[in-house]
Amino acid sequence: MKNIIWLKDMKEEKDPVNDKFDPELVRECRGILEKRGLRFSNKTGIIRDNTGELERYTVQSEFEPHETLEEVMRWEFTRYIFNSCSRVLYGYKA
Numbered sequence: 001m002k003n004i005i006w007l008k009d010m011k012e013e014k015d016p017v018n019d020k021f022d023p024e025l026v027r028e029c030r031g032i033l034e035k036r037g038l039r040f041s042n043k044t045g046i047i048r049d050n051t052g053e054l055e056r057y058t059v060q061s062e063f064e065p066h067e068t069l070e071e072v073m074r075w076e077f078t079r080y081i082f083n084s085c086s087r088v089l090y091g092y093k094a
């Protein structure tokens with residue numbers, strides 16, 4: 001698997017599902033995050049977008065690389081997508 005995994009390159013992975021959010025909203029927010037360049041380093045565990053670093057493990061030794069793109073979507077990108085959906089529902093930018 002690649003070292004840097006971009007959300008925009010994960011077209012094969014299905015959108016995450018949540019009963020609270022309309023699937024169309026999830027697609028919209030995913031698209032926004034793709035345009036922002038959301039990416040994950042499977043070597044360091046750091047998540048970045050075009051504005052810079054968003055998240056990193058506090059204790060780097062606790063990070064274990066993911067083995068599949070499905071894991072990256074589930075454990076890294078899904079929370080950003082759902083957070084954007086929540087922000088939109090409350091009237092903020094995604």
